[in-house]
Every structure is written in C-alpha cells, then in structure tokens.
Amino acid sequence: MAQPEVNTNQPASNEDSHGKMKLKCWGGGYGLPSLDPDCLSVITYAGIVNAPLNLVPALPNNSVTGSLPELQIGDFIYQRAFTIIGVFRREGYNADQLLTEVQKADTLAFLSYIDQKLKPAVLYNLWVDARNFNAVTQPATGKACGFPLSLWYPAKIRKTISSYIWFCKGAKEYTSMKDIERMIYKDGYDSLNILNSKLSNSDFFFGDYPTTLDAVLFGHLVVLKNSPLVSTELQNHLNSCENLIHFCDRMAKFCPSTAPPQKKQVTSNLFSKEQVVSLMVCAGAMIFYAFTSGVLTEERSKLAAKLRTSQFNESDPMD
Structure with a gap:
C-alpha cells in the first residue's frame, strides 16, 4: 500500500472530503480535546464549519510530518494550523465566506x-x-x-x-x-x-x-x-x-x-x-x-x- 503523500498545495479529492478527515493532535485535558494552541485552533475551526473531523491523539513521532497538528484526507497529508485551515476552506468548509x-x-x-x-x-x-x-x-x-x-x-x-x-x-x-x-x-x-x-x-x-x-x-x-x-x-x-x-x-x-x-x-x-x-x-x-x-x-x-x-x-x- 502506498504511503500517504505530504502535500500543502494540491486539494484533496471531493470524494475524500465526504468522509471523515483525520486530525492527529496532542492529547487533551482540563476540559479540552487538546492542550496545544495550534491543535485547538484547528479543532475549533472544524467545529464552527461542521467539518467531519476524526481526532486522533498522537505524538509527533507517530505522524508522517513529525509535527502536530497533522491532517490526513485520503492519500494527502497537511501540516501546520493555517495550512490545514486553508485546506478546510478549499474543501468547502469556509467560516469567512460572509466577510467583506x-x-x-x-x-x-x-x-x-x-x-x-x-x-x-x-x-x-x-x-x-x-x-x-x-x-x-x-x-x-x-x-x-x-x-x-x-x-x-x-x-x-x-x-x-x-x-x-x-x-x-x-x-x-x-x-x-x-x-x-x-x-x-x-x-x-x-x-x-x-x-x-x-x-x-x-x-x-x-x-x-x-x-x-x-x-x-x-x-x-x-x-x-x-x-x-x-x-x-x-x-x-x-x-x-x-x-x-x-x-x-x-x-x-x-x-x-x-x-x-x-x-x-x-x-x-x-x-x-x-x-x-x-x-x-x-x-x-x-x-x-x-x-x-x-x-x-x-x-x-x-x-x-x-x-x-x-x-x-x-x-x-x-x-
């Protein structure tokens, strides 16, 4: 089976976006799903736009990119909070569409x-x-x-x-x-x-x-x-x-x-x-x-x- 590809430029396929997107992130506590600000930013954005996100608590050495948060959609891997939010937008989950x-x-x-x-x-x-x-x-x-x-x-x-x-x-x-x-x-x-x-x-x-x-x-x-x-x-x-x-x-x-x-x-x-x-x-x-x-x-x-x-x-x- 081919390994997932690290990609920050090409959008995932529409077919992949209909299923759950997998987000590897630091684990949570104190009433939060994660205790990392970047992971929380992505998780909260997904909640705002109702993106079908599957949270997977992980360590960086369990990720493809060696960093968290890390988003997987099909065979594509995306890292860093702002890049991931940009991917959500491309997939149709845009929290800013009504802004001037x-x-x-x-x-x-x-x-x-x-x-x-x-x-x-x-x-x-x-x-x-x-x-x-x-x-x-x-x-x-x-x-x-x-x-x-x-x-x-x-x-x-x-x-x-x-x-x-x-x-x-x-x-x-x-x-x-x-x-x-x-x-x-x-x-x-x-x-x-x-x-x-x-x-x-x-x-x-x-x-x-x-x-x-x-x-x-x-x-x-x-x-x-x-x-x-x-x-x-x-x-x-x-x-x-x-x-x-x-x-x-x-x-x-x-x-x-x-x-x-x-x-x-x-x-x-x-x-x-x-x-x-x-x-x-x-x-x-x-x-x-x-x-x-x-x-x-x-x-x-x-x-x-x-x-x-x-x-x-x-x-x-x-x-």
Missing part, C-alpha cells in the same frame, strides 16, 4: 498580531517559566510521552520553544532569555487588552457568527484559561478581561470537551510540540491562508497598518 474584503484583511492583521504578541507570551508562560514548567508542564508532558521519552523529551521541547521565542523577539538586543521576559509579558498583557477592547460586547469579532479569527484566538486563550498554573500573572490578567472570558465561554460549544477542568493538579497531557515552526514557515502559512481568502491585494487594511506601526488605539473602530 476589509474584514478579511483585518483577519490577517489580527492573526499576525496574535502570532507575534500573544502566542510567545502563552508559550513562555507554559514552557519557559521555571515554576510552571517544573510543576505542571514537564510532568504532564512526561506522562503523555511515557517512559523512557519522559526522561528527556519535555526538556527538548522546552529548548526548542525557547529558541523560537528568542529569535522571534530579537535575540541580538539581549543577552539572556530573562532579559526579554518583561517585554514578552508586556506584549501579552497589551494584546489581551487590545483584543478585549476590540471584541467589546459583541459575541464574536465580526458579528453574530464565529470566523477563523475567533477559532485561532480561542485556541490560544482557552489553554491559558484552563491550565492549572503555578505562576499565574498572565492567567490572572486574562481572567480580568471579562469580554474575553465570556468569549471563551461562548466559543466552547464549538470545541468538544473532555473531563471538567481540574485545578492545581496534573492529571492529563499539557500541550507540547516536537517542532516549533520557524518565522519564515509561519509567514508562508499566513500567505497560504491569505491566498485562500482572496486578500492578497495591494490594498492594506487600516488595522494592519496600525498594528504594524504600533499606532493602535484601543478605541478605534475595527473597520
């Missing part, structure tokens, strides 16, 4: 903002922060890996994520990871404030129905919200953002749950990664999403310009 061109451009701007500001803060809090890593992340990840991988694998993941954050935040300007901790958390606090303000009292970011932006943001917020952390500064700040907390409650119906959240004890797998995608690969995934959205034009949204130049005013309208 301006809203599509704003979606790209916010997705980039989450990737650059919020994601590093969440990863740092869970993986690099020594208290959280030693008390929560390391033992939970070790339990997911099993012996003997548990002896070294969590430390390997931590090193990989530390390197990603180091280069993402401008390594040349600092001498140690501790030097950039303050900036990472400031970015995390600021991003939560901006997202909380922009959501305001709306159910979702672009009206009455959730879109790609809602799925990706939920994937990052709910991991931080539900995990039984020891070092809780960023988690506490999220809990103070009432709009985002209510948003998580609304979005939960699109994400299948496991057991109820359990506080201050490690009973299931905390998310982990085999590989953290380089900045160039992340940019490529964003471009893939933009291509499937039809927003690769010369016209840029005002929101994108503000985010890029750090001239963002929380009171500005979204459009």
